[in-house]
Amino acid sequence: MGEYRESVTNRDRRTVRGQRLYDPAWSEALMLELYQAEGCPHSSTVREKLTDLGVSYVIHNPRRPGHEGGDVLNEWAQRAMTDLGGEDAIPFLVDTDRGEQLYESEDIVDYLEEHYE
Numbered sequence: 001m002g003e004y005r006e007s008v009t010n011r012d013r014r015t016v017r018g019q020r021l022y023d024p025a026w027s028e029a030l031m032l033e034l035y036q037a038e039g040c041p042h043s044s045t046v047r048e049k050l051t052d053l054g055v056s057y058v059i060h061n062p063r064r065p066g067h068e069g070g071d072v073l074n075e076w077a078q079r080a081m082t083d084l085g086g087e088d089a090i091p092f093l094v095d096t097d098r099g100e101q102l103y104e105s106e107d108i109v110d111y112l113e114e115h116y117e
Contacts, residue, residue, distance in 0.1 A: 032057035035081040035092040042105035043091040049109045053116045063090065 034050070034057050036043030050057050062078035078088075085092050085101050093108045094101050098115065102108045 031095060031097045033060060033094040033096065035060045035062055035077060036090050037061060037063045040090055045105045046091045046093065046108050049112050053112060055112070055116050
């Protein structure tokens with residue numbers, strides 16, 4: 001659970017503060033994607049749960065740190081988030097394997113506990 005396929009396992013996985021950077025070549029091997037902001041306490045709750053569970057995931061930062069509803073930092077991530085979920089809200093979790101999309105940190109944590117513990 002949460003492991004990359006063989007083709008990705010041998011790739012260089014660059015990290016930022018212990019988190020993997022996004023590489024489009026990994027997209028088929030990924031199970032979870034989290035749209036979030038570094039300064040958002042709700043996003044932090046979700047990141048902590050993912051880390052506690054040892055689940056691999058990709059972070060997308062559509063907004064500037066500390067601005068939950070602030071300026072767009074990454075237009076691609078912002079567009080992808082609103083195209084996928086229809087809302088401009090974070091945190092937003094996409095589980096590509098199960099076809100699930102969730103908003104609200106409490107709902108996301110409950111979902112992770114149900115499916116990844």
